[in-house]
Amino acid sequence: MPTPPALAAWHHIVASRDMRALADLLDADAVFHSPVVHTPQRGRALVLAYLTAAGQVFFNPTFRYAREVHGTHDAVLEFEVEIDGIQVNGVDMIRWNDAGRIVDFKVMVRPLKAIQLIHAKMAAMLQAAAPKGA
């Protein structure tokens, strides 16, 4: 099955480590599901904020995709990365619509030690990105 355009666009963003193209790739009603929290984050602006923070946490030189499975509107990309000496293994689960815009982005991480690390890192990153004085 050839790589769907939305998935190719995501790979380009990851390879270039340039999250600026991401806004155009996200549907206005996109939803983000964090590995840490149950409640979904809804809307392009929030999804962009979460994925940008995630990029800063995950995209160090050891980050690599290890396995990929995709259908017509869904892909699961397994990744491996070492952060602060801890092996992090996870999946990006991406769903797009007929227009090729991402409508749903879910991340899961293992093992427990890694999810605890990501919890701490993401909280710090999102706090640093929050509007000052808010």
Next chain:
Amino acid sequence: MPTPPALAAWHHIVASRDMRALADLLDADAVFHSPVVHTPQRGRALVLAYLTAAGQVFFNPTFRYAREVHGTHDAVLEFEVEIDGIQVNGVDMIRWNDAGRIVDFKVMVRPLKAIQLIHAKMAAMLQAAAPKGA
């Protein structure tokens, strides 16, 4: 893409909640990767013990597969289940060989509250299943 036989066999085991057919489906050198612990569990006997314990923890009446993506030798099955009032969302990542035997089985779970619950439940289940006097 039609459902590969190994994946169809796994779905049959899950639907029947009958783990006895699982031994035949596992390759002798199968590996299990837990959502909690980094170290892989190697060999059919250990994988069978882990998946049987996992079946007892996960397969209550609320368990359902919500999404599935597969290639020729890999599948990712997303599941949802409520355990002790906690929403558990996860993936079964299954890889099989040309003979249709499962060689690799990895589980990831979100959110953090759910992985903490699974940690406690699996430890209790594996301890109960350990040989007496060992």
